[in-house]
Amino acid sequence: MRNKKNLQVKSIFNKISCNYDFLNNLLSFGLHNSWKSKLVELLNPKNGENWADLCCGTGDLSFLIYKKVMPNGSVTGIDNAKEILNVAKIRSHSISNKYIHWEKQDVLNIDEKFRDYDGICMSYGLRNLEDVEEGIKKVFNLLTDRGRAGFLDFNHPKLNSLPDIFQKLYLRFIVIPISTIFKLRKEYSYIEKSIKNFPEGRELIAIAEKIGFRKVLYRTIFLNQMGILILEK
Ligand SMILES: C[S@@+](CC[C@H](N)C(=O)[O-])C[C@H]1O[C@@H](n2cnc3c(N)ncnc32)[C@H](O)[C@@H]1O
Numbered sequence: 001m002r003n004k005k006n007l008q009v010k011s012i013f014n015k016i017s018c019n020y021d022f023l024n025n026l027l028s029f030g031l032h033n034s035w036k037s038k039l040v041e042l043l044n045p046k047n048g049e050n051w052a053d054l055c056c057g058t059g060d061l062s063f064l065i066y067k068k069v070m071p072n073g074s075v076t077g078i079d080n081a082k083e084i085l086n087v088a089k090i091r092s093h094s095i096s097n098k099y100i101h102w103e104k105q106d107v108l109n110i111d112e113k114f115r116d117y118d119g120i121c122m123s124y125g126l127r128n129l130e131d132v133e134e135g136i137k138k139v140f141n142l143l144t145d146r147g148r149a150g151f152l153d154f155n156h157p158k159l160n161s162l163p164d165i166f167q168k169l170y171l172r173f174i175v176i177p178i179s180t181i182f183k184l185r186k187e188y189s190y191i192e193k194s195i196k197n198f199p200e201g202r203e204l205i206a207i208a209e210k211i212g213f214r215k216v217l218y219r220t221i222f223l224n225q226m227g228i229l230i231l232e233k
Helices: 002-027 031-043 060-069 082-091 132-142 162-181 185-196 201-211
Strands: 050-054 074-079 100-104 117-123 143-154 215-221 226-232
Touching: 002 031, 002 082, 002 162, 002 185, 031 060, 031 117, 031 143, 031 226, 050 060, 060 074, 060 100, 060 117, 074 082, 082 100, 117 132, 132 143, 132 201, 132 226, 162 185, 201 215, 201 226
Parallel strands: 050 074, 050 117, 074 100, 117 143
Antiparallel strands: 143 226, 215 226
């Protein structure tokens, strides 16, 4: 069952890889860039640090982090869908591979030996993992002793609250019709289901505290539609 979700998610992102950036910009009215910048601002990566961008997709966060950690640090972008990672590689052609490395790998299978990241970020990835708790635990194990991590994803609002109604209207009446034009209706229909199965903010806080993070902060942005989870070890 768990493996089934993994295969389904991988096939979705391989299929939408060519349209992914275009549709992201269109469907979020370009706002996803400012939400990602907000995450990076809160994480405050510094020159000389080594970071990982898990579920990196086409690499948006990797590019933002790389600008902060160079010239002495590096970013490793990790994703398990070959096609979407290829888009990231093409986008990074002009950047020295001293600073950005790309790795095709399942996040939950990353070997923890010899990895010690100062920081880890993930945008719109945690919700897609087979097991959210296992994902946060993996991040904990991949960080240095005082490492920090940040996650950006859809917020899972309280059922029938205004943000919940707004989110459903947005997904059903904007996302679905537009993705249908691109023959990607089935792939984008997956978002609503994945949010339903994703823990709410307070549940994410409880999971992170149980795993052992010393500092845990969850905040919502954009009318409670998106959530940012910041963790310190
Ligand atoms: C919604 S996209 C987000 C991409 C990018 N971080 C962004 O914000 O634009 C989710 C990404 O997670 C990747 N992904 C999902 N499950 C994964 C897993 N188990 N291991 C590695 N990558 C995974 C998908 O291939 C996809 O590129």
